[in-house]
Amino acid sequence: MCKCIYCNSEVLTVSDIIPFALTGAKIKKKFVCKEHNAFTNDHFEKHVISEYDFFRNALGLTTRDGKPIKYTANLEIDGLVVSNTLVSNRASIYAADKRFFQAERDGKKVLIGAIEQLKQINGSAPEPIDMKNLTVTYSFSLNKLFASDMVLHTVAKIAYEWHCFVNNVCCYDNEKYQDIVEYILEQQQDDCIVEVVVDGNVINAMEQLCDLGTNSLYEYVDVDGWLYVIFNFWNVAIYKVKIIDTKSPNNNPTTTLNLYRYRIDGIKDTIVFGVYGATHVISESPTQALLRMKNFYINKLEALTKTKVLSIYLVKQMIEGVQADLEAYKKRKIDFARLMDYEDNDRVTAIKLIQCFAENKNSYNTAISFNENLRAIFGINEVLTIKQEEKIKYLTELVQLNETAALIPMIDSGIAMFAEIWDNEIAKEKQ
Ligand SMILES: [Zn+2]
Known part of the structure; x- marks a missing residue:
């Protein structure tokens, strides 16, 4: 029987290893206690997920009951800017019969909405606005998306639980997992637990093997003797997470790795790939990596918004x-x-x-x-x-x-x- 992989409690609940909100292919296991499941959710996961609403919508992910995901954006219609409006898609902007947007033109407040509805409002003088010229602008911060403390904790949680899942780890072994678990539970702030991969070989390999929106993971033992989980989030940002100090450096000339892919359309599979030469993945601090490779991430995100996976x-x-x-x-x-x-x-x-x-x-x-x-x-x-x-x-x-x-x-x-x-x-x- 399983015990909690954070505390060895025997009162367990099912954990979504990759939060359901970020994937179409669910992986779950009953190996976390209620307290720790609530901890990871309340302390970082649920906050992180709302940061991705715009991209989740673009990818075609939906709420648990199949509804489109709403996000906050600016609407620009005929030169008028309507800020911070909750939208889900074009239809939600047009068909919102009961909905009005407040905007300002030449210092005057203007109400934008369906003409028929506007006419019913006392004292408003509807002026036709050309809805064809509608643009939606969405602004985001790379740091909030990929390098905030909450994101890094979510990444560490996914990597640790996934490692336990694929290796059938069914309890908390403090000799092996103390560092990663204390980091996830915010009992220590080790800055090197989660880093961003900047290794051209890994980035190229992932590009070949995964589609945008796919989450993929593999683990390997490095020349430094640590076992790391590599988590390729939506094929945009690749993280390297320190899991166990195996104390035996990997000096094999070739290493075979299993890449587990979890796609937006719900399909899961595993493929094998090989690494020749020293098994080391170059990584650096997330903030530094994002700053240096800013354009790379922006291009990826742009491509992602144009990808609609038909789940x-x-x-x-x-x-x-x-x-x-x-x-x-x-x-x-x-x-x-x-x-x-x-x-x-x-x-x-x-x-x-x-x-x-x-x-x-x-x-x-x-x-x-x-x-x-x-x-x-x-x-x-x-x-x-x-x-x-x-x-x-x-x-x-x-x-x-x-x-x-x-x-x-x-x-x-x-x-x-x-x-x-x-x-x-x-x-x-x-x-
Ligand atoms: Zn627990």
């Missing part, structure tokens, strides 16, 4: 949006343009997926995962990018389908097909 949760969210608008369209509450929401790439993607589901009803293979199906049967890569020309061509096709009255039945049938897939996938997950 089944995200697809559900997108399809529910179509479904709600379709009902409104059938009741003639909204027009065709609004149903298609031409400017929103997510809407176009959702309709394309729905069409695939409708046209491939019998090809879906329940023995493989949702994303494997997207790839194998529908020929859809889980990272979808649509070029402007393709989008226009596709939208023209949809308009033609609508003219022959074939569009709505197709959407209905695709949505029904997805509902079946969803029930089946969720049942699989519960097993």
Whole structure:
């Protein structure tokens, strides 16, 4: 039987090793007591997670009940800036019937909202604002994202629990783990426990082996005799965490390593890779690394916001949006343009997926995962990018389908097909 890996208590609860909010592939184990599970969550994990809301939304991660993640951003509409607004996506900005934004123009307070709603407000003189010129700006601090004390503690917690998980460590062994555990529990401030990898070989290898958004980990014994866990967070920042002093330096000319990958779309796998020569990973203090390699991290984050991984949760969210608008369209509450929401790439993607589901009803293979199906049967890569020309061509096709009255039945049938897939996938997950 397991005992708590922080204190050897026998009253245990299940720990999310990588916080569920940061991954699509869950790994959990009942090997932490309630007190320590609450400690890591309350002291750093939950604070850290909110820092990533914008990027979590971009990656297509959702809340536990499948809702889009909201983040605070600045909206700029027609030259007006609306600061610190909670948004989740374009739809949340446009469709917010009950929602108004306060802005200032020439020293005068202006209210921005749906014209029809604005008219109902006494004394306000609605002036049309061109919502097409809407831009969302989001500002972030690299330090807060990757080098704050709370982030480093979260990284140490993930690395230690993952090490215990893969090595079947089922209790707290203070001879081996005193340093790392005291660091996680904030009983000591050892600045060298968590560092950022700046080693070109490791960075290149990870680039080849992982996608943006994937969390991956491996462990190795260094020439200095320490066992380290390397945690590649979203394939953006790579951390090196000191776990055990094995006291036997690794002088092997070659080392074989197992890289465990946990992807946003829920797929987990392990791949083997080799290192030739001295097994040493160059790292430095997180603040120093971020400062020196600032552009590298900014480019990675920019790429990450353009990556949308089609997890089944995200697809559900997108399809529910179509479904709600379709009902409104059938009741003639909204027009065709609004149903298609031409400017929103997510809407176009959702309709394309729905069409695939409708046209491939019998090809879906329940023995493989949702994303494997997207790839194998529908020929859809889980990272979808649509070029402007393709989008226009596709939208023209949809308009033609609508003219022959074939569009709505197709959407209905695709949505029904997805509902079946969803029930089946969720049942699989519960097993
Ligand atoms: Zn404990």
